[in-house]
Amino acid sequence: EAGVTQSPTHLIKTRGQQATLRCSPISGHTSVYWYQQALGLGLQFLLWYDEGEERNRGNFPPRFSGRQFPNYSSELNVNALELEDSALYLCASSRDRATVYEQYFGPGTRLTVT
Amino acid sequence: GQQVMQIPQYQHVQEGEDFTTYCNSSTTLSNIQWYKQRPGGHPVFLIQLVKSGEVKKQKRLTFQFGEAKKNSSLHITATQTTDVGTYFCAGPENTDKLIFGTGTRLQVFP
Numbered sequence: 001e002a003g004v005t006q007s008p009t010h011l012i013k014t015r016g017q018q019a020t021l022r023c024s025p026i027s028g029h030t031s032v033y034w035y036q037q038a039l040g041l042g043l044q045f046l047l048w049y050d051e052g053e054e055r056n057r058g059n060f061p062p063r064f065s066g067r068q069f070p071n072y073s074s075e076l077n078v079n080a081l082e083l084e085d086s087a088l089y090l091c092a093s094s095r096d097r098a099t100v101y102e103q104y105f106g107p108g109t110r111l112t113v114t
Numbered sequence: 115g116q117q118v119m120q121i122p123q124y125q126h127v128q129e130g131e132d133f134t135t136y137c138n139s140s141t142t143l144s145n146i147q148w149y150k151q152r153p154g155g156h157p158v159f160l161i162q163l164v165k166s167g168e169v170k171k172q173k174r175l176t177f178q179f180g181e182a183k184k185n186s187s188l189h190i191t192a193t194q195t196t197d198v199g200t201y202f203c204a205g206p207e208n209t210d211k212l213i214f215g216t217g218t219r220l221q222v223f224p
Contacts, residue, residue, distance in 0.1 A: 101162055102162060103212065105156040
Protein backbone atom coordinates (compact mmCIF):
# COMPACT_ATOMS: atom_id res chain seq x y z
CA GLU A 1 0.00 0.00 0.00
CA ALA A 2 1.44 3.35 -1.02
CA GLY A 3 1.84 5.88 1.77
CA VAL A 4 1.02 9.54 1.90
CA THR A 5 2.86 11.46 -0.78
CA GLN A 6 3.70 15.14 -0.88
CA SER A 7 5.11 17.42 -3.52
CA PRO A 8 7.35 19.19 -3.97
CA THR A 9 10.01 17.92 -1.59
CA HIS A 10 11.61 21.33 -1.34
CA LEU A 11 10.28 24.75 -2.25
CA ILE A 12 12.16 28.02 -2.20
CA LYS A 13 10.19 31.24 -2.42
CA THR A 14 10.82 34.88 -1.77
CA ARG A 15 8.95 37.00 0.70
CA GLY A 16 5.55 38.12 -0.57
CA GLN A 17 5.17 35.26 -3.04
CA GLN A 18 2.62 32.47 -2.89
CA ALA A 19 3.35 28.79 -2.29
CA THR A 20 1.26 25.77 -3.20
CA LEU A 21 1.91 22.42 -1.56
CA ARG A 22 0.22 19.18 -2.56
CA CYS A 23 -0.68 15.99 -0.74
CA SER A 24 -2.10 12.63 -1.78
CA PRO A 25 -3.50 10.53 1.05
CA ILE A 26 -3.29 6.79 1.42
CA SER A 27 -5.75 5.12 -0.91
CA GLY A 28 -9.12 4.82 0.82
CA HIS A 29 -8.41 7.59 3.33
CA THR A 30 -10.80 10.52 3.24
CA SER A 31 -9.34 12.80 5.91
CA VAL A 32 -6.29 14.99 5.29
CA TYR A 33 -4.49 17.10 7.89
CA TRP A 34 -1.85 19.74 7.45
CA TYR A 35 0.78 20.64 10.04
CA GLN A 36 3.59 23.13 10.24
CA GLN A 37 6.83 22.08 11.91
CA ALA A 38 9.35 24.85 12.32
CA LEU A 39 12.97 23.74 12.64
CA GLY A 40 13.50 21.81 15.85
CA LEU A 41 9.99 22.44 17.08
CA GLY A 42 6.79 20.47 17.46
CA LEU A 43 3.86 20.08 15.11
CA GLN A 44 1.37 22.89 14.86
CA PHE A 45 -2.03 21.95 13.48
CA LEU A 46 -3.01 23.94 10.41
CA LEU A 47 -6.03 22.48 8.66
CA TRP A 48 -8.23 19.41 8.48
CA TYR A 49 -10.23 18.36 5.42
CA ASP A 50 -12.64 15.50 5.19
CA GLU A 51 -14.96 14.58 2.34
CA GLY A 52 -14.06 17.77 0.54
CA GLU A 53 -14.90 20.11 3.39
CA GLU A 54 -12.75 22.05 5.83
CA ARG A 55 -13.53 20.59 9.25
CA ASN A 56 -11.21 22.57 11.44
CA ARG A 57 -8.32 24.98 11.32
CA GLY A 58 -5.60 25.91 13.74
CA ASN A 59 -4.47 29.33 14.93
CA PHE A 60 -3.02 30.51 11.66
CA PRO A 61 -3.85 33.65 9.66
CA PRO A 62 -6.25 33.46 6.69
CA ARG A 63 -3.37 33.59 4.22
CA PHE A 64 -2.98 29.90 5.00
CA SER A 65 -5.73 28.14 3.10
CA GLY A 66 -6.36 24.96 1.24
CA ARG A 67 -8.82 22.62 -0.31
CA GLN A 68 -9.56 18.97 -0.82
CA PHE A 69 -10.37 17.56 -4.21
CA PRO A 70 -12.96 14.87 -5.09
CA ASN A 71 -10.17 12.24 -5.15
CA TYR A 72 -9.32 13.31 -1.55
CA SER A 73 -5.96 14.80 -2.46
CA SER A 74 -5.35 18.19 -0.94
CA GLU A 75 -3.59 21.43 -1.57
CA LEU A 76 -2.22 23.94 0.93
CA ASN A 77 -1.79 27.52 -0.22
CA VAL A 78 0.23 30.11 1.63
CA ASN A 79 -0.16 33.65 0.36
CA ALA A 80 2.01 36.69 1.02
CA LEU A 81 4.86 34.53 2.32
CA GLU A 82 6.78 35.76 5.34
CA LEU A 83 10.22 34.68 6.50
CA GLU A 84 8.72 32.91 9.52
CA ASP A 85 6.72 30.66 7.22
CA SER A 86 9.92 28.73 6.56
CA ALA A 87 9.24 25.27 7.94
CA LEU A 88 8.53 21.65 7.14
CA TYR A 89 4.91 21.25 6.12
CA LEU A 90 3.56 17.82 6.87
CA CYS A 91 0.44 16.26 5.50
CA ALA A 92 -1.22 13.33 7.20
CA SER A 93 -4.22 11.19 6.36
CA SER A 94 -6.60 9.01 8.30
CA ARG A 95 -9.20 6.54 7.14
CA ASP A 96 -12.14 8.80 7.98
CA ARG A 97 -13.48 11.30 10.50
CA ALA A 98 -13.83 8.60 13.13
CA THR A 99 -10.15 7.71 12.99
CA VAL A 100 -8.76 11.22 13.40
CA TYR A 101 -6.40 9.91 16.07
CA GLU A 102 -4.46 7.46 13.91
CA GLN A 103 -2.76 9.59 11.34
CA TYR A 104 -0.21 8.58 8.72
CA PHE A 105 2.25 11.23 7.71
CA GLY A 106 3.87 12.03 4.41
CA PRO A 107 7.54 12.96 4.05
CA GLY A 108 6.78 16.67 4.10
CA THR A 109 7.58 19.71 1.98
CA ARG A 110 10.45 21.87 3.17
CA LEU A 111 9.48 25.49 2.44
CA THR A 112 12.20 28.09 2.59
CA VAL A 113 11.28 31.76 2.35
CA THR A 114 14.11 34.17 1.59
CA GLY B 115 -6.53 26.19 24.91
CA GLN B 116 -5.40 22.66 25.60
CA GLN B 117 -1.69 22.17 26.12
CA VAL B 118 0.38 19.01 26.00
CA MET B 119 3.83 19.21 27.49
CA GLN B 120 6.61 16.65 27.41
CA ILE B 121 9.68 16.24 29.57
CA PRO B 122 12.53 16.08 29.15
CA GLN B 123 13.06 18.15 26.03
CA TYR B 124 16.29 16.32 25.27
CA GLN B 125 17.83 13.11 26.54
CA HIS B 126 21.23 11.70 25.75
CA VAL B 127 21.86 8.11 26.80
CA GLN B 128 24.51 5.48 26.34
CA GLU B 129 23.41 2.53 24.26
CA GLY B 130 21.92 -0.07 26.56
CA GLU B 131 20.59 2.43 29.10
CA ASP B 132 16.88 2.92 29.65
CA PHE B 133 14.93 6.01 28.60
CA THR B 134 11.62 7.49 29.68
CA THR B 135 9.65 10.45 28.36
CA TYR B 136 6.65 11.90 30.13
CA CYS B 137 3.63 13.57 28.61
CA ASN B 138 1.26 15.83 30.56
CA SER B 139 -1.99 17.34 29.35
CA SER B 140 -3.75 20.37 30.78
CA THR B 141 -7.06 18.56 30.29
CA THR B 142 -8.37 15.02 30.63
CA LEU B 143 -7.88 13.06 27.44
CA SER B 144 -10.19 10.49 25.92
CA ASN B 145 -7.15 8.80 24.41
CA ILE B 146 -3.50 9.47 23.68
CA GLN B 147 -1.24 8.65 20.77
CA TRP B 148 2.51 8.30 20.50
CA TYR B 149 4.55 9.08 17.39
CA LYS B 150 8.24 8.78 16.55
CA GLN B 151 10.07 11.07 14.17
CA ARG B 152 13.52 10.03 13.03
CA PRO B 153 16.01 12.82 12.21
CA GLY B 154 15.07 14.22 8.81
CA GLY B 155 11.97 12.06 8.70
CA HIS B 156 8.28 12.38 9.36
CA PRO B 157 6.23 11.30 12.38
CA VAL B 158 5.25 7.65 12.44
CA PHE B 159 2.29 6.42 14.45
CA LEU B 160 3.37 4.06 17.22
CA ILE B 161 0.37 3.35 19.41
CA GLN B 162 -2.91 4.58 20.88
CA LEU B 163 -3.95 4.22 24.51
CA VAL B 164 -7.58 4.58 25.51
CA LYS B 165 -8.27 3.15 28.95
CA SER B 166 -7.35 4.66 32.29
CA GLY B 167 -4.19 2.98 33.60
CA GLU B 168 -3.66 1.12 30.34
CA VAL B 169 -0.22 -0.34 29.69
CA LYS B 170 0.88 -1.58 26.27
CA LYS B 171 4.17 -3.03 25.16
CA GLN B 172 5.89 -3.13 21.80
CA LYS B 173 9.11 -5.13 22.17
CA ARG B 174 11.38 -2.84 24.25
CA LEU B 175 8.84 0.01 24.36
CA THR B 176 6.31 0.29 27.19
CA PHE B 177 3.50 2.83 26.98
CA GLN B 178 1.35 3.82 29.94
CA PHE B 179 -1.76 5.99 30.27
CA GLY B 180 -2.29 7.58 33.65
CA GLU B 181 -5.19 6.75 35.93
CA ALA B 182 -6.55 10.29 35.62
CA LYS B 183 -6.04 10.20 31.82
CA LYS B 184 -4.05 13.43 31.93
CA ASN B 185 -0.59 11.97 31.57
CA SER B 186 1.28 9.23 29.80
CA SER B 187 4.76 7.82 29.57
CA LEU B 188 6.93 5.98 27.09
CA HIS B 189 9.72 3.83 28.47
CA ILE B 190 12.41 2.23 26.32
CA THR B 191 14.42 -0.58 27.84
CA ALA B 192 18.04 -1.05 26.78
CA THR B 193 18.13 1.65 24.13
CA GLN B 194 19.67 1.02 20.74
CA THR B 195 21.00 3.47 18.17
CA THR B 196 17.90 2.76 16.10
CA ASP B 197 15.82 4.40 18.85
CA VAL B 198 17.25 7.82 18.00
CA GLY B 199 14.60 10.37 17.15
CA THR B 200 11.97 12.63 18.62
CA TYR B 201 9.04 11.08 20.41
CA PHE B 202 5.76 12.96 20.43
CA CYS B 203 2.63 12.27 22.35
CA ALA B 204 -0.64 13.63 20.98
CA GLY B 205 -4.04 14.08 22.51
CA PRO B 206 -7.39 15.03 21.00
CA GLU B 207 -8.87 18.48 21.45
CA ASN B 208 -12.60 17.87 21.32
CA THR B 209 -13.02 15.18 18.68
CA ASP B 210 -11.65 16.84 15.64
CA LYS B 211 -7.98 17.48 15.97
CA LEU B 212 -4.83 16.26 17.63
CA ILE B 213 -2.69 18.45 19.82
CA PHE B 214 0.88 17.27 19.66
CA GLY B 215 3.18 17.46 22.63
CA THR B 216 6.41 19.41 22.58
CA GLY B 217 8.42 16.25 21.93
CA THR B 218 11.44 14.60 23.52
CA ARG B 219 14.53 14.26 21.39
CA LEU B 220 16.47 11.10 22.17
CA GLN B 221 20.12 10.71 21.28
CA VAL B 222 21.80 7.35 21.82
CA PHE B 223 25.56 7.10 21.93
CA PRO B 224 27.13 3.75 20.93
